[in-house]
Amino acid sequence: MSASILIVGLPWSQDELTLAVEAVRALGGRPVVADTERALGAIRRPEGCTYLPVAELSVSAVLAACGDTRPDHVVSITELTTVLAARVREAFALPGTSAETEAAVTDKFRTRSLLRAAGLTAVDCRETSLRDLPAVLASVDLPVVVKPVAFTGSHGVRHIAVPSDADALRDFYDADAAAESGRDRLIVESVIPGDEISAEAVCVNGEVRILGLTDKFNTGVPHYYEVGHVMPSGHTARWLDPVRAYLQDVVSALKIRTSALHAELMLHDGRVELVELHTRFGGGSIVQLLAEAYGVRAYDVYFTALLRGELPDVPRATGTAGVAFFGGWAGAPFRWHSYDFPCADAVLALSLDARAQPKVRQHEGIRLGYWRTGRAVFRASGADGYARVAANVAFVRDQFQRLDPAARPQDRPSHHEGTHR
Numbered sequence: 001m002s003a004s005i006l007i008v009g010l011p012w013s014q015d016e017l018t019l020a021v022e023a024v025r026a027l028g029g030r031p032v033v034a035d036t037e038r039a040l041g042a043i044r045r046p047e048g049c050t051y052l053p054v055a056e057l058s059v060s061a062v063l064a065a066c067g068d069t070r071p072d073h074v075v076s077i078t079e080l081t082t083v084l085a086a087r088v089r090e091a092f093a094l095p096g097t098s099a100e101t102e103a104a105v106t107d108k109f110r111t112r113s114l115l116r117a118a119g120l121t122a123v124d125c126r127e128t129s130l131r132d133l134p135a136v137l138a139s140v141d142l143p144v145v146v147k148p149v150a151f152t153g154s155h156g157v158r159h160i161a162v163p164s165d166a167d168a169l170r171d172f173y174d175a176d177a178a179a180e181s182g183r184d185r186l187i188v189e190s191v192i193p194g195d196e197i198s199a200e201a202v203c204v205n206g207e208v209r210i211l212g213l214t215d216k217f218n219t220g221v222p223h224y225y226e227v228g229h230v231m232p233s234g235h236t237a238r239w240l241d242p243v244r245a246y247l248q249d250v251v252s253a254l255k256i257r258t259s260a261l262h263a264e265l266m267l268h269d270g271r272v273e274l275v276e277l278h279t280r281f282g283g284g285s286i287v288q289l290l291a292e293a294y295g296v297r298a299y300d301v302y303f304t305a306l307l308r309g310e311l312p313d314v315p316r317a318t319g320t321a322g323v324a325f326f327g328g329w330a331g332a333p334f335r336w337h338s339y340d341f342p343c344a345d346a347v348l349a350l351s352l353d354a355r356a357q358p359k360v361r362q363h364e365g366i367r368l369g370y371w372r373t374g375r376a377v378f379r380a381s382g383a384d385g386y387a388r389v390a391a392n393v394a395f396v397r398d399q400f401q402r403l404d405p406a407a408r409p410q411d412r413p414s415h416h417e418g419t420h421r
């Protein structure tokens with residue numbers, strides 16, 4: 001009988017679920033997906049997959065739903081359920097990354113502390129709460145970056161140059177709701193200088209293989225909202241080997257065994273420094289970019305690693321791919337100035353619903369400052385491929401930054417430092 005892969009928890013993106021399910025099937029495996037009845041009822045379910053509706057996302061509920069059938073592998077493809085998937089793995093006595101490690105990876109303070117003990121980060125960091133933040137800010141050298149120990153999308157993240165910037169940060173939190181769900185736990189970090197990239201990789205039995213590096217484009221200080229990325233990174237030739245070596249050290253220090261990896265990194269002065277790490281592939285169309293730029297089907301690679309223990313060959317890029325997100329400040333109507341891309345021939349796909357509304361305005365006490373209404377995917381080849389794709393991404397980023405300042409989230413002027421794009 002073919003091996004089964006139990007995917008615990010639906011990912012944010014329906015497309016990614018489809019890609020993952022198709023990858024398991026293409027490799028001759030049996031895909032099984034577990035999530036709550038409500039979550040499973042809200043999606044278009046890819047065919048050829050067994051669905052296990054559970055009353056709640058807990059180890060006992062998932063085990064009960066499996067009944068007498070023991071899965072061969074248990075994974076999560078979203079950070080929301082990596083710890084749960086690891087606990088289910090442990091309950092079935094299956095090999096893989098431990099729940100303790102997954103819990104450390106989902107907590108930016110614990111990750112940073114483990115890396116510090118292993119000599120793999122030079123970043124100063126403190127853990128605090130929303131309530132105690134002013135006292136901590138009074139005792140550290142500014143500027144710093146303050147962010148939730150666990151969240152995503154740069155929501156609740158802010159560069160703090162002067163103590164009063166903390167007021168602007170607090171506007172992004174509903175203090176009571178955040179405290180109730182533990183989202184008021186914050187990390188205060190020194191500002192990491194450099195150019196930011198991400199690395200997509202797989203790890204098999206503790207050995208890292210990089211699939212691609214990506215240049216990240218964000219709105220810079222103070223909010224760092226991510227507006228697009230370009231793959232392969234323009235830093236690839238110079239930095240691939242140092243990034244691989246650093247990521248291998250990070251994976252070994254954290255005791256990650258077999259998983260997808262998305263590492264956000266700063267490159268500066270000959271050194272690689274971690275911003276954050278996930279044991280799943282990057283969101284924001286990164287999986288699609290791997291296919292467009294490298295011809296890599298990321299989930300095929302990951303599940304081949306799981307099912308056969310094989311590491312992929314390092315791919316060579318066949319072109320440059322990029323994505324940029326249309327969006328706006330939360331609460332303001334969507335207004336976009338121009339779709340007249342500087343390199344229109346590099347536009348591969350556009351999707352946009354100008355009338356869409358954000359589904360939520362806050363999550364567990366963190367107010368969302370911006371939202372995405374659509375995206376543009378780019379591809380170009382040839383010697384100037386990178387420049388053309390990057391020009392289109394920068395075009396979207398620059399418009400994002402010029403969106404009506406009156407509608408912008410609390411953004412009190414202060415002296416900004418740093419070298420971020």
Ligand SMILES: Nc1ncnc2c1ncn2[C@@H]1O[C@H](COP(=O)(O)OP(=O)(O)OP(=O)(O)O)[C@@H](O)[C@H]1O
Nearest residue numbers: 145151152153154155157189190191192224275276
């Ligand atoms: N210590 C730091 N120094 C400099 N910039 C930072 C620092 N921490 C975070 N940033 C910037 O803020 C961005 C968001 O931070 P981070 O990636 O930790 O949060 P996130 O909300 O988890 O984002 P994601 O959606 O990528 O998961 C980073 O990509 C980086 O540009």
Ligand SMILES: [Mg+2]
Nearest residue numbers: 153154264276
């Ligand atoms: Mg991040």
